[in-house]
Amino acid sequence: MFNLINSFLVTLIFLFAQYSYAADPWEVSVEHAPSGRFDTNVVAMTWMPTFCNANNVSNNEICSNEFKLHGIWPYYIASNDNDKVLNYHPSHCYHSKGCSFSKDCKISTETISYLKEDPAMQRAYPNSVALWSHEWKKHGTCSGLNQKEYFAQANTYLPKVSPHIIKLKNLIEENKLSPINVSRIYSLLPNNVSFRCKKIQDENYLFEVNFFFNRTGEPHNQVNTQIGDKCNGMVFLSWLTKKEY
Secondary structure (H helix, E strand, O other), X not given: OHHHHHHHHHHXXXXXXXXXXXXXXXXXXXXXXXXXXXXXXXXXEEEHHHHHHHOOOOOOOOOOOOEEEEEEEEEOOOOOOOOOOOEEEEEOOEOOOOOOOOOOOOOOHHHHHHHHHOHHHHHHOOOOHHHHHHHHHHOHHHOOOOHXXXXXXXXXXXXXXXXXXXXXXXXXXXXXXXXXXXHHHHHHOOOOEEEXXXXXXXXXXXXXXXXXXXXXXXXXXXXXXXXXXXXXOEEEOOOOOHHHO
């Protein structure tokens, strides 16, 4: 029965999905996959100073010395074999619980109001309708949840990652604007993480910390997935002065 179900799911994926290679050479995005079919959730936490410096942003509402939730992304377990598929996920999924029709849909005005008005959501996410819209259509439609349920997962996952984020922020403040070996950052954090760096003026800056959890919300500790540029060797840690935000 298990094999029969697996065969059926594979058939569904090939019927409803088309593969497209995204920004990273090692990334495979399964476009229009069936909603709710994934292995892990990635809780992507962005270090906002690096985001603001890399994009020349000086918006007081989003540029501060803190981590913000970029998104919660359904992911497939990536392999680390000869195929080099290290970033493997569904996108813009069909038959989503959060859409009134079979295709992927836009975020609703009700959901935007919820994200703007709910204090927990304000603390979790950057204040950006463009970001919320993108996160829902690309990733939220793949979650198997309705729109409010998808974003409200922040209330479940942030308590799990916050103790580690606090440790990391303290390390960043102690070493702000100075390079630090990425191995020291890894030593602070659990095994279910990977890092993403951003190149600014030919130097690698810590940009994002990605936490991996299985479908039951437990840490997924065998992380082969690499989202964006890997952090290697010495990494710089951005820090904004008050005049910058």
